[in-house]
Amino acid sequence: MRRRTFLGVLAGGASVLSIGPAGRALRASRAGPGVVVGEARAGEGLVQRVHSVSGGFDEAIFKQLLGAANVFKEGDAIVGVAAADERSRGNARALLANTRPGEVDAHPLLRDSLTDLLRTDVDDEAARATAGMTFGALKRFLLERDEDEIKAIMPGLSSEVIGCVVKLMSDRELVAVGSKIFNPLPGSRIGAKGYLGARIQPNSPTDDVDDVRWQVFSGWSFAVGDVVLGNNPVSSRPESVLAIQEALKDLLDTFGLDGVLPHCVLSHIDVQAEVERLRPGSTALWFQSIAGSDSANRTFGVDTESMCAYASSRTGPFGLYFETGQGADFTNGHGHGFDMVLHESRKYGFARALSRLVAAAREGAGATDPRPWVHLNDVAGFIGPEVFRTREQLVRCCLEDIVMGKLHGLCIGLDVCSTLHMDVSLDDLDWCLDRILPANPAYLMALPTKIDPMLGYLTTGFQDHVRLRERFGYKVDDRMWGFFRRLGVIDAQGRPTEHFGDPIHVYREYRRLKGDPRSDEEIASEGEARIDQVRGHGVFLARGRGDRPWDPEPGLGEAVRRIYDDAKRSIWAELPPGFVEQVPGVVRVETRSADRSDYIVHPESGERLSARGAEAIRGLRGRHRGRFDVQVVVSDGLNALAITDEGHLGPFLDRLRERLDAEGYRPAPETIVVTSGRVRAGYRIGEALFGGLEGPRAILHVIGERPGTGHHTFSVYITSPPGPTWAEEGRVDHDITRVASGIAATAMTPVRGADEAVDLLNTLTRAGR
Numbered sequence: 001m002r003r004r005t006f007l008g009v010l011a012g013g014a015s016v017l018s019i020g021p022a023g024r025a026l027r028a029s030r031a032g033p034g035v036v037v038g039e040a041r042a043g044e045g046l047v048q049r050v051h052s053v054s055g056g057f058d059e060a061i062f063k064q065l066l067g068a069a070n071v072f073k074e075g076d077a078i079v080g081v082a083a084a085d086e087r088s089r090g091n092a093r094a095l096l097a098n099t100r101p102g103e104v105d106a107h108p109l110l111r112d113s114l115t116d117l118l119r120t121d122v123d124d125e126a127a128r129a130t131a132g133m134t135f136g137a138l139k140r141f142l143l144e145r146d147e148d149e150i151k152a153i154m155p156g157l158s159s160e161v162i163g164c165v166v167k168l169m170s171d172r173e174l175v176a177v178g179s180k181i182f183n184p185l186p187g188s189r190i191g192a193k194g195y196l197g198a199r200i201q202p203n204s205p206t207d208d209v210d211d212v213r214w215q216v217f218s219g220w221s222f223a224v225g226d227v228v229l230g231n232n233p234v235s236s237r238p239e240s241v242l243a244i245q246e247a248l249k250d251l252l253d254t255f256g257l258d259g260v261l262p263h264c265v266l267s268h269i270d271v272q273a274e275v276e277r278l279r280p281g282s283t284a285l286w287f288q289s290i291a292g293s294d295s296a297n298r299t300f301g302v303d304t305e306s307m308c309a310y311a312s313s314r315t316g317p318f319g320l321y322f323e324t325g326q327g328a329d330f331t332n333g334h335g336h337g338f339d340m341v342l343h344e345s346r347k348y349g350f351a352r353a354l355s356r357l358v359a360a361a362r363e364g365a366g367a368t369d370p371r372p373w374v375h376l377n378d379v380a381g382f383i384g385p386e387v388f389r390t391r392e393q394l395v396r397c398c399l400e401d402i403v404m405g406k407l408h409g410l411c412i413g414l415d416v417c418s419t420l421h422m423d424v425s426l427d428d429l430d431w432c433l434d435r436i437l438p439a440n441p442a443y444l445m446a447l448p449t450k451i452d453p454m455l456g457y458l459t460t461g462f463q464d465h466v467r468l469r470e471r472f473g474y475k476v477d478d479r480m481w482g483f484f485r486r487l488g489v490i491d492a493q494g495r496p497t498e499h500f501g502d503p504i505h506v507y508r509e510y511r512r513l514k515g516d517p518r519s520d521e522e523i524a525s526e527g528e529a530r531i532d533q534v535r536g537h538g539v540f541l542a543r544g545r546g547d548r549p550w551d552p553e554p555g556l557g558e559a560v561r562r563i564y565d566d567a568k569r570s571i572w573a574e575l576p577p578g579f580v581e582q583v584p585g586v587v588r589v590e591t592r593s594a595d596r597s598d599y600i601v602h603p604e605s606g607e608r609l610s611a612r613g614a615e616a617i618r619g620l621r622g623r624h625r626g627r628f629d630v631q632v633v634v635s636d637g638l639n640a641l642a643i644t645d646e647g648h649l650g651p652f653l654d655r656l657r658e659r660l661d662a663e664g665y666r667p668a669p670e671t672i673v674v675t676s677g678r679v680r681a682g683y684r685i686g687e688a689l690f691g692g693l694e695g696p697r698a699i700l701h702v703i704g705e706r707p708g709t710g711h712h713t714f715s716v717y718i719t720s721p722p723g724p725t726w727a728e729e730g731r732v733d734h735d736i737t738r739v740a741s742g743i744a745a746t747a748m749t750p751v752r753g754a755d756e757a758v759d760l761l762n763t764l765t766r767a768g769r
Contacts, residue, residue: 033077034084035068037091045099045134047107060337062107067339068092069167071396073388075327078604079335093168097136101127101161109160109338112294113304114350118159121353126156135161139168142177142407150181154409162407163345166400171435174399178439181406186371189477190227190442191411196474197443198465199377199413200225202248203454205538205711205747207234209247211453214534216251217503217510218448218541222462223490226480227375227413227443228285228321229263232455234742235756236267238274245275245282254513260479262318262373268301269310285318285373286310289328292346296334299735307350311357315365319358319372322351323415325379326397327387331603332734340387341400344378348408351376355410375442376405377413382457384419386603391428394418398436413443417459420567420708421600421638426450426560429458437472444468448542449552449560454742456567456708462542467550501545501553504528538710538746563710570707572596573640575675583634584653585670587620589613589685593676600638607680609688617688620670624689628668630660630698630761633685635677639704642714642744652702652714652743652750659758665698679703679717683732686719693723696765700757705741713748715741716757720764738764 040049050061067081069092076082083089108115130138130153142150142165166174184192191197200219204211212231219225229248233241248263262285265272269288276283291297294304314320324347326340335343351374358372378401381387381394388397398414405412416432418424424432429450444460451458468474475481484490487509489500499505504527511523534541540560544553552560574596580586590610593599599606609617632653636643643649653671660667674681682701690697698720705715719737726732738760743753 034082035064035080035088035092036084037065037068037088037095039091040094040098043098044095045103046095047099047103049095057107059107063109063338065092065095066164066167066342069096069164070339070341071393073326073340073393073397074385075330075387076339078386079330079337079339081337081339096164097134097139097168099135099164100133101130101135101138101158101164104160104164105158109342110293110336114292114294114297114346117304117308117353118346118349121349121356122158123155126153127158129153129156130161135165135168138165139173143173147180147182150407151409154407157407159345159349159408160342162348162404163342166403167341169403171396171399174403175439178399178402178406178441181403182440183406183409183411184442185373185375185411186369188479189475191375193440194473194475195442195477196437196440196465196468196472197227197413197477198224198446199227199230199443201230201232201445201447201452201459203232203447203452205234205454205709205713205742205744207240207244208534208537209243210530211534211537211539212244212247213251214503214507214530214541215448215539216248217506218543219446219462220484220487221489221499221501221503221506222466222542223476223481223484223500224446224462224465226261226477229261230266230285230287230321231264232266234454234748235740236271236738238271238278241265241267241271242275242279242282246279249282249284251510254510255483257480257483259317260483264321266323269307270301273310284316285321286314287321287323289323290347290350291324291329291332291334292343292350293329293334293336295336296329296332296343299332299334299733301735304350307354308357311354312361314358314372315361315367317373319362319374320354321374322347322354322376323379324348324351324376324401325382326401327383331383331386333730341404344401345404345408348376348405348410348412351410352408375411375413377415377443377445378405379415379417381418381422381424382415384603385422385601389423391424391432394424395432395435398432398441399439402436402439402441411442414441415445415459417445417457419457420564421571424458426458426564429460430464433460433464433468434471437468437474440474449540449556451540451560451563451567451708453537453539453709454706456706456713458708463545463550463552470550496545496549500549501543503531503541503543563708566710567708570639570641570704570712571600573636573644575636575640575643575673579644580673583649583671583673587616587670587672589616589672589674589677591674591676591678591681596676599676603678606676606678607684609681609684613674614688617672617685620668620672621689624668626693628666629695630665630667630700631670631672631685631689632656632667633672633674633677633682633699633701635674635681635701635703637677637679637703637705637714639707639712639714642704642712643702645712645745647745648712648714648743648750649702652754655751655754656700656757659754663758663762665761677703679734679737682717683719686726686732687729689726690723691727693726696720696722697726698761698764700761709742709747711742711744711747713742713744715739715743716753718757718760718764720761
C-alpha cells in the first residue's frame with residue numbers, strides 16, 4: 001500500500017470529500033486520499049464555501065479547508081485535512097485569502113479552557129485595525145510594513161488568525177517577515193536583530209554531573225552558550241534533578257554569571273517546584289512542554305489552570321521556558337480534526353498568555369523592570385516521519401514556527417532536529433540551517449556534536465554556531481560575549497585565541513576561581529582524566545578544531561559518523577526468534593505493523609495489537625483469573641539491539657522480579673514479548689489484561705529506544721492505575737505513566753534501571769494510581 005493511501009485510510013478511508021463551488025459535497029472514490037477543493041469564485045471565502053456545500057456551517061468541512069491550505073505534511077494527511085493535490089491546495093489558499101480574520105475567530109476550532117484563555121488574551125482595540133482586512137490583505141500588510149507598524153497590530157491577532165496567515169506565505173515570504181520582527185528578552189540582546197543565541201544542552205546518559213559540567217566547559221570554550229544551560233534529565237526524581245540544578249548553578253555562581261545566564265533542568269514543572277521547595281534558590285528558569293488543547297496538555301500532565309498559577313508565581317528575574325513542536329498533538333491522540341500549524345499557533349498563544357501573567361506577577365511584586373523573561377523553542381523534527389519526512393518540510397516547519405512565534409510577541413528559538421528514522425541526514429541539517437537562519441530565530445540548541453548523547457537525535461553542535469555566526473554575521477548576547485573575551489577564548493576583535501575550543505583552559509579558570517592552589521599542569525592533568533572519563537560515558541566532548549574554527553577536531557567527525565551508522569543499524573534491527581524463545585515464560589504478541597518498514601513509517605500500526613495478539617492476551621487473562629497485579633512487557637521499539645545486547649534484558653528481568661517480590665507485588669510469571677511494539681501497545685495490553693479488576697494493576701513496559709546515543713539504551717514505562725481505569729478504552733496514556741530511561745550496560749546499568757522502575761512503581765502505587 002502506498003504511503004499516502006495508508007494515511008488516507010487512517011484519516012477515514014481512501015475516498016475524500018470534494019469541496020467544490022457547485023453547492024454540494026461530492027464523494028470521490030478515485031481521487032486518492034486528501035481534500036479536493038474546487039476553484040474559488042470571485043470574492044468567495046472559506047465560510048461561504050462551507051455554507052454552499054453543506055447548506056449551513058459544518059465545522060468538519062471548515063477544518064478541512066483550513067488544513068488544505070497548508071504545504072503538505074504527513075501529519076495533516078493522517079488527521080484527514082491535507083489537500084489532495086497542488087491544485088486543491090491553491091484553491092484552498094484562494095478561499096482563505098478572501099476570508100476575513102473575524103470570520104475565522106467566529107468559528108472556534110475547539111471549545112475548551114485553553115480556547116477561553118486565548119480569546120481573553122486578544123486585545124480588542126488592536127484587533128479593530130485588521131477588522132476590515134482579508135487574510136490576503138493581512139499578508140500584504142506583514143510583507144510591506146515595518147516592524148513598528150506590525151507590532152501595533154500583533155496584540156489583536158488571535159492564534160488562529162496568525163496560524164492562518166502563514167499558510168498563505170511562501171518560504172521566501174516567511175523569511176521576509178521573520179527577519180524584521182524581534183522580541184528580545186529584557187535586559188539582553190537575546191532575540192534581537194542580528195543576534196543568534198545558544199541553549200547549551202548538556203545531557204548525560206546517566207545524569208552524571210561531570211558529564212554535564214564538561215559539556216558546559218566545552219561549549220564556553222567555543223564562545224557558545226548565552227541563553228540558558230538547559231539539561232534534559234534521565235531521572236525525574238527530585239533529588240536527581242536537584243543535583244544537576246546545583247551543578248549548573250555552581251558554574252554560574254563561580255564565574256559570576258548568576259544574573260546573566262539562567263540554568264534549567266527540563267523535568268516536569270511540578271518536579272521543579274518541588275526541588276525549589278526542598279532547596280530554595282536552587283532553580284532559576286522553570287520549564288514545561290505545552291500543547292494546543294486541554295486534552296493534549298493533560299498528556300503532559302498540566303492544565304490551563306495549573307500553568308496560569310505557576311506563571312502568576314514567577315516573580316524573579318527568570319520566568320518560564322516552553323517547548324512545543326508540530327505534530328505532538330495528533331501523535332498523542334489529540335488532533336481534534338484540524339491541522340498541525342493551527343495546533344502549533346495555539347501553543348504560542350498559550351505561551352503569550354502565560355508570559356503576560358508573569359509580567360503581571362513581577363509588576364505586583366514591585367520589580368523595577370516587570371518585563372517577563374519568557375522564551376520558547378519549537379522542536380521541529382523530533383517526533384518522526386509520521387509528522388513529516390523531508391528536509392524541505394523541516395525548513396518549512398521551522399519558518400512557519402518562527403513567524404508564528406514572533407507574531408505572538410515571543411522570543412522564539414528552534415531545535416532544528418531530526419530523528420534517526422527520518423529521511424534527514426547529518427549533512428541535510430546543514431542544508432536546512434542555511435535556509436532557516438535568514439529568518440533570524442532567537443537561538444538554537446548547542447551540543448558537543450550533532451548527536452545528543454542521551455536523547456539520541458540529530459540537532460546543532462557547538463561548531464555549527466561558530467559556522468553560522470561566520471556565515472550570517474550573527475552575534476552572541478553582548479554580556480556573554482564580554483565574558484568569553486575575559487575567559488580568553490576570543491580576543492578583543494572576536495577572533496579565536498589559542499584557547500578557543502579548549503575545555504581544559506575553561507576548567508583551569510574554574511578551578512582558579514574556586515581557589516585551587518595547584519599548578520596549571522596539575523589541573524590540566526586532572527582535566528585530561530575527566531575528559532577521558534566523560535568520553536567513556538559516550539559523551540563525545542568537542543575539543544580543538546580542524547582547519548577552520550568550525551571544523552571538528554580530526555577523529556571527532558568520524559566518531560559521530562560511527563554513532564550515526566550504528567543508529568541506522570539499530571533502527572532496522574529485529575528481535576531474532578531464537579532470542580525471543582529464550583525469554584523466561586515468553587508469550588509472543590504481534591502488533592498490526594506488517595513489517596519493520598511499516599512500523600517505522602506508520603507508528604500507529606505499532607500501537608495496536610493484531611487480532612491474533614489480542615486473542616493471546618485474552619487467553620492470558622483467562623488463565624490469570626485476576627491473581628497478578630504486575631505484568632512485564634518487552635518490545636523491540638526503535639532499537640531492538642537494546643534488548644538483545646549481552647547483559648541487558650536478562651540481568652534487568654532478574655533484578656526486577658527480585659525487587660517486585662521483595663516489595664510485595666504479585667508479578668505474573670509470563671513475560672509478554674511484542675514484535676514491532678510502541679509504548680501505547682503496552683496500554684492496550686493493560687486494558688485487555690486488567691480492565692475491570694480491583695485495585696492498582698501495573699504494566700512495566702520494557703522497550704528499546706533512542707538509537708543514536710551509542711549505548712543501545714532501553715526504557716521502562718510504568719503505568720499502574722486501578723482496574724476500572726484500565727477498563728476505559730483509551731483512558732490510560734502517557735499522562736499517568738512514569739519512565740525510567742537510558743538503561744544499558746554502558747549507561748544506567750540494568751540492575752540500577754530495575755531498581756529505578758520499582759521505585760517509580762512504588763511512588764505511583766502510593767499515589768493511588
